[in-house]
Amino acid sequence: MNRAIAPDVSFEPEFVARLTTLFEELIVFNRTLGLKIDEIAATGVAAHIEMRPELIGHFTHRRLHGGVISASLDAMGGIAVMAAIGARHMSESIDARMARFGKLGTIDLRVDYLRPGLGQRFSARAEVMRLGSRVASTRMEFLDAEGRLLSMGSAAYMVS
Amino acid sequence: MNRAIAPDVSFEPEFVARLTTLFEELIVFNRTLGLKIDEIAATGVAAHIEMRPELIGHFTHRRLHGGVISASLDAMGGIAVMAAIGARHMSESIDARMARFGKLGTIDLRVDYLRPGLGQRFSARAEVMRLGSRVASTRMEFLDAEGRLLSMGSAAYMVS
Amino acid sequence: MNRAIAPDVSFEPEFVARLTTLFEELIVFNRTLGLKIDEIAATGVAAHIEMRPELIGHFTHRRLHGGVISASLDAMGGIAVMAAIGARHMSESIDARMARFGKLGTIDLRVDYLRPGLGQRFSARAEVMRLGSRVASTRMEFLDAEGRLLSMGSAAYMVS
Amino acid sequence: MNRAIAPDVSFEPEFVARLTTLFEELIVFNRTLGLKIDEIAATGVAAHIEMRPELIGHFTHRRLHGGVISASLDAMGGIAVMAAIGARHMSESIDARMARFGKLGTIDLRVDYLRPGLGQRFSARAEVMRLGSRVASTRMEFLDAEGRLLSMGSAAYMVS
Numbered sequence: 001m002n003r004a005i006a007p008d009v010s011f012e013p014e015f016v017a018r019l020t021t022l023f024e025e026l027i028v029f030n031r032t033l034g035l036k037i038d039e040i041a042a043t044g045v046a047a048h049i050e051m052r053p054e055l056i057g058h059f060t061h062r063r064l065h066g067g068v069i070s071a072s073l074d075a076m077g078g079i080a081v082m083a084a085i086g087a088r089h090m091s092e093s094i095d096a097r098m099a100r101f102g103k104l105g106t107i108d109l110r111v112d113y114l115r116p117g118l119g120q121r122f123s124a125r126a127e128v129m130r131l132g133s134r135v136a137s138t139r140m141e142f143l144d145a146e147g148r149l150l151s152m153g154s155a156a157y158m159v160s
Numbered sequence: 161m162n163r164a165i166a167p168d169v170s171f172e173p174e175f176v177a178r179l180t181t182l183f184e185e186l187i188v189f190n191r192t193l194g195l196k197i198d199e200i201a202a203t204g205v206a207a208h209i210e211m212r213p214e215l216i217g218h219f220t221h222r223r224l225h226g227g228v229i230s231a232s233l234d235a236m237g238g239i240a241v242m243a244a245i246g247a248r249h250m251s252e253s254i255d256a257r258m259a260r261f262g263k264l265g266t267i268d269l270r271v272d273y274l275r276p277g278l279g280q281r282f283s284a285r286a287e288v289m290r291l292g293s294r295v296a297s298t299r300m301e302f303l304d305a306e307g308r309l310l311s312m313g314s315a316a317y318m319v320s
Numbered sequence: 321m322n323r324a325i326a327p328d329v330s331f332e333p334e335f336v337a338r339l340t341t342l343f344e345e346l347i348v349f350n351r352t353l354g355l356k357i358d359e360i361a362a363t364g365v366a367a368h369i370e371m372r373p374e375l376i377g378h379f380t381h382r383r384l385h386g387g388v389i390s391a392s393l394d395a396m397g398g399i400a401v402m403a404a405i406g407a408r409h410m411s412e413s414i415d416a417r418m419a420r421f422g423k424l425g426t427i428d429l430r431v432d433y434l435r436p437g438l439g440q441r442f443s444a445r446a447e448v449m450r451l452g453s454r455v456a457s458t459r460m461e462f463l464d465a466e467g468r469l470l471s472m473g474s475a476a477y478m479v480s
Numbered sequence: 481m482n483r484a485i486a487p488d489v490s491f492e493p494e495f496v497a498r499l500t501t502l503f504e505e506l507i508v509f510n511r512t513l514g515l516k517i518d519e520i521a522a523t524g525v526a527a528h529i530e531m532r533p534e535l536i537g538h539f540t541h542r543r544l545h546g547g548v549i550s551a552s553l554d555a556m557g558g559i560a561v562m563a564a565i566g567a568r569h570m571s572e573s574i575d576a577r578m579a580r581f582g583k584l585g586t587i588d589l590r591v592d593y594l595r596p597g598l599g600q601r602f603s604a605r606a607e608v609m610r611l612g613s614r615v616a617s618t619r620m621e622f623l624d625a626e627g628r629l630l631s632m633g634s635a636a637y638m639v640s
Contacts, residue, residue, distance in 0.1 A: 028216040029225030032192070056188040065189030066234050066266045071227020105273065106226045107455055107476050108428060110590045112268045112617050112634055114610040129632060130594040134454050135427055135478060137592050139632065152609060152619065154592055154634065156427050156476060158455060267615055267636050268588060270430045272457050272474055274450040289472060290434040294614050295587055295638060297432050299472065312449060312459065314432055314474065316587050316636060318615060348536040349545030352512070376508040385509030386586045387551020394546050426546045428592045433585065 042087030064117030077138035202247030224277030237298035362407030384437030522567030544597030
C-alpha cells in the first residue's frame with residue numbers, strides 16, 4: 001500500500017493487540033482455520049497458517065483445500081482494510097477506531113489458484129490498493145514456506 | 161445446465177454414493193465445514209450446511225463467515241463438474257469415471273456477497289455452464305433457509 | 321431481478337427514452353461499440369450489438385474481441401442498476417431520477433468466456449441481484465443470435 | 481514474472497516485430513482502441529493508449545470508459561502469455577512460436593476499477609504469474625500518465 005493511501009503510521013501496541021484478538025479469536029472461523037497474525041501495519045498485513053488434517057482437500061493428495069485459501073485471503077483483505085482505516089484515523093481513540101470496523105463487509109472476492117497447497121506452513125499477506133470513503137479494494141497473496149506464490153486474490157469491501 | 165452440455169442421464173445409485181462419499185468424507189475440509197449432499201444430477205448439484213459456532217464470522221453478529229461461503233461454493237462447482245463429466249462418460253465403468261476426477265482443479269473463483277449469512281441452515285447449488293475438454297465453467301448460488309440468495313459465484317476448473 | 325429488489329413498475333416512455341439516449345449516445349464508447357437498447361425494465365435490461373470489422377479479435381477468426389464482450393457486459397450491468405434505482409424512486413421526477421445516475425461507478429467486473437463470439441448479431445442482458453443504498457450487484461449474459469450463452473459476467477457498482 | 485516461469489531470454493527483433501503487428505494490427509479491436517506496444521519481454525509486457533473522444537464513458541465527465549480498460553487489460557494479459565510461451569520455446573523457429581498463439585483464449589477476467597480514467601495518455605502492463613501446459617494466469621495494471629494505478633486485473637488463459 002503506498003503512502004498516498006495511508007500514512008505509514010506506527011500503531012500503538014494496544015491497537016495491534018486488539019486487532020490481533022479480533023482477527024484470531026473473535027472472528028471464530030479464523031480460529032477454526034488457525035490463522036495467526038505476523039504483522040499489522042498501515043502498509044500491509046501478514047499472517048500464517050499451519051497445515052492440519054481438517055484443512056486438507058482430497059485426503060490422498062494432502063493438499064490444503066482451496067476453500068482454506070479463499071477464506072484466508074478474504075480474511076486477510078479484511079484486516080488490511082481495518083489497518084488502513086486505523087491509520088487514517090490515528091487522531092481518534094483506539095475504541096473509536098475499533099468501532100469503525102463493525103461496518104466492514106466483503107462485497108466480492110476473486111481467487112486465482114496457481115499451484116497446489118503443499119507443505120506444513122503457509123503465509124498470507126494483503127495490501128490495500130485503494131481506500132475510499134465507502135469501498136476499499138485489496139490485493140492478497142498466499143505463499144508456501146519457501147515463499148512461492150500459490151494463490152493470488154483481489155477483493156472489494158464496504159467500509160462504512 | 162442445459163442438455164447441450166450433458167445428457168440428462170440417470171446415474172447409478174453406486175455412482176451417486178461414491179461421489180457423495182468423496183465430497184462429504186474424502187475431501188476432508190468439506191467435512192470440517194459440514195457440507196451434506198442433497199442431489200447429484202447431470203443437470204446440477206445441491207447440498208446444505210448447518211450453522212455451527214466454528215463457522216461464525218464475528219461472534220457478536222452470529223453470521224456465517226464469508227470464507228465458509230466461498231469454500232462451499234468452490235466445492236459445489238467442483239462436484240457439479242464431476243457430475244457433468246460423469247454424465248458425458250456413462251459408457252465407462254464407475255471406476256473409470258471416478259478416476260477422471262483426480263485431475264480436477266480449481267483455476268479461479270469469484271464470489272459476490274449479497275446478504276449476510278443469517279440462519280440455522282443454508283443451501284448451496286451449482287450448475288455447469290460449459291464443459292470443455294480442458295476447462296469447465298460453473299455458476300453457483302448460496303441460499304438461506306427461506307431460499308433468499310445470499311451469495312453467488314462463478315468458477316473455472318481444469319478438467320484434464 | 322425479483323420484486324423484493326425493485327417493484328415491477330411501468331416506466332414512463334420519457335424515462336425509457338432518456339435512459340436509452342444516455343446509454344446509446346452520451347456514453348460515447350457504447351456508441352463506438354454499437355450497443356442498442358432492446359428493453360429497459362425494472363426487472364432487467366436487454367440490448368444487442370451488430371458484428372462490425374472494428375470489433376473483431378484476430379482477423380483470421382472473425383470472432384468478436386473479448387474486450388467488446390467485457391465492455392458490453394459492464395455497460396449492461398450499469399444500465400440495469402440505473403433501471404432498478406429508477407424503479408425504487410418512481411415518486412421522484414424524471415429529472416431527479418436521472419440526476420441519481422451521475423454517481424454510478426463500476427467497482428469491479430468478472431467475465432467468463434464460454435464460447436467464441438461468432439455470428440452477425442449478439443444480444444446482452446443484465447439483472448440486478450441486490451440493490452443496496454451504496455452498492456449494487458448484477459449478473460449479465462452475452463448471447464449469440466441463436467440464444468446460446470457465449471459469456472457470463474457479474475459486477476459490483478457504487479450507487480451513491 | 482519470475483525466472484521460474486520463463487527464462488529471461490532476449491527475443492529476436494523479428495519476433496518482437498511480429499508480436500507487435502499481431503497485437504496492434506491483426507487483432508482489429510486493439511487497433512480500434514489504439515493500443516500501442518512499448519515493451520515485449522519474457523518478464524512482462526507494456527503498452528500505452530491515447531485518450532480519444534470515441535473512448536469516453538459519459539461525455540460530461542471525459543473519463544475513459546471502463547470497457548476500454550477491461551478490453552485493454554484482457555489484451556495485455558494475452559500478449560504477456562504469448563511472450564512467456566515464446567520464451568519457453570526459444571529453440572523453435574519464430575514461425576513455430578507464432579503458430580502456438582492460435583490456440584490462446586481468455587477463460588475469464590476480473591477487473592477492479594480503483595480511480596477514474598482521467599488524462600490524455602494511459603499505460604498498461606501485464607505479467608504472467610503462472611504458465612502451465614494448459615492454463616496461464618496473469619496480473620495486469622492500468623495506469624495514468626503520472627503512474628497512478630487506475631485499475632488492476634487478473635485473468636486466466638487457455639494456452640493449448
